[in-house]
Every structure is written in structure tokens, then in C-alpha cells.
Amino acid sequence: MSMFKVSIGVGHPDDGDLAPVHPVVDTGAAHSMLPESLMLQLRIEPEQQLGFILADGSRVRYGYGMARFSIGDYQRSCPVIFGPEGNYLLGASTLEAFNLVVDPTGEQLLPAEWLSLGWGG
Numbered sequence: 001m002s003m004f005k006v007s008i009g010v011g012h013p014d015d016g017d018l019a020p021v022h023p024v025v026d027t028g029a030a031h032s033m034l035p036e037s038l039m040l041q042l043r044i045e046p047e048q049q050l051g052f053i054l055a056d057g058s059r060v061r062y063g064y065g066m067a068r069f070s071i072g073d074y075q076r077s078c079p080v081i082f083g084p085e086g087n088y089l090l091g092a093s094t095l096e097a098f099n100l101v102v103d104p105t106g107e108q109l110l111p112a113e114w115l116s117l118g119w120g121g
Contacts, residue, residue, distance in 0.1 A: 002023055003026070004104075004108075005022045005024055005025070005073070005088075006021065006022065006025055006064060006090060006105035006108075006109060007022055008023065008069060008090065009021070009070035010038075010042065010067050010068065010069055010070070011067065012043050012044055012068060013044070013065070013066045013067060013077045014068075015042070016042070016084075018068070018070050019042060020089055022035065023088035023090040024089055024090065025090050025102055025104055025109065026090065027091075027092035027095065028055075028092075029089050030092055030093060031081050031091045031092075031093045031094070031103055032067075032069070032079070032081065032091040032093070032094045033080070033082075033083040033087050033088070033089040034049050034080055034082070034087070034089075035079040035082075035083055035085050035086065035088070036062075036063060036082035036083060037085060039063070039065070039080065039082050041044025044066075044067055044080070045065060046064055046065045047064060048064050048065075049061045049062070049064070050064045050081075052081070059079045060080045060090075061082055062082050063081070063082030064082070065079075066078075066080065067080040069094055071100070071109070072098075076094075076097045076098060078093060078094040079093050079094075095109070099111060099112045099115060
């Protein structure tokens, strides 16, 4: 799987400036993860602690909350994991909230032309 970085903004869900960040797109991650220190700097507090299983099978607990993300011309509040220093990941829930698909060959995010409604609709 191709791994690439994108330029986005992140900020407090209610107001304030957006900080520029350059996370790695990781469709295998349920949620986006940014360093806890950045989240606290942006005055974003974790709402709860959640358990996660890492790729190597180990289990960890991290803070979980909401942040305002800016990708292209759009802004949305999305879940974010308060991770260790140096961890900048753009996860599946944020990509879905922005209706984006990953083009691994072109290493870019593209608007989804068609979205799945699942069964029915």
C-alpha cells in the first residue's frame, strides 16, 4: 500500500486558528491521530480514553476527542486520537467525513464520485 502525506489544517472544533499539519494517509487507521501535545496546544481536551490494537498486536490506551479538520475548501469536525509525539495520521473516519477516496498511484485524495449506502436505500 502506498503511504503519502497531505497538507491539512487542524483546530479546536468551536473556534480559533487552524494549525497546518502534514499527516500520512492511513486508510487502515479507524480515526486520525495527532500528537497529544498539539491537541492540548489547540485547547482540545480528550473526551474519553479508548483502547486500540496496534499493527503488531499490542494494546494501548489513548485519549479520544473531536477536532476541526480543514481539507481543501472544506472544514468538518472529526474524531481524533491523542497520540504520541511524531504520530500524524489521517484515518478512515476523517476521509469518510470529507467524502474522499485515496488515489495511491497519484498519491492524492480525490472527491468520491459515488458513495456506498450499504443495503437498501
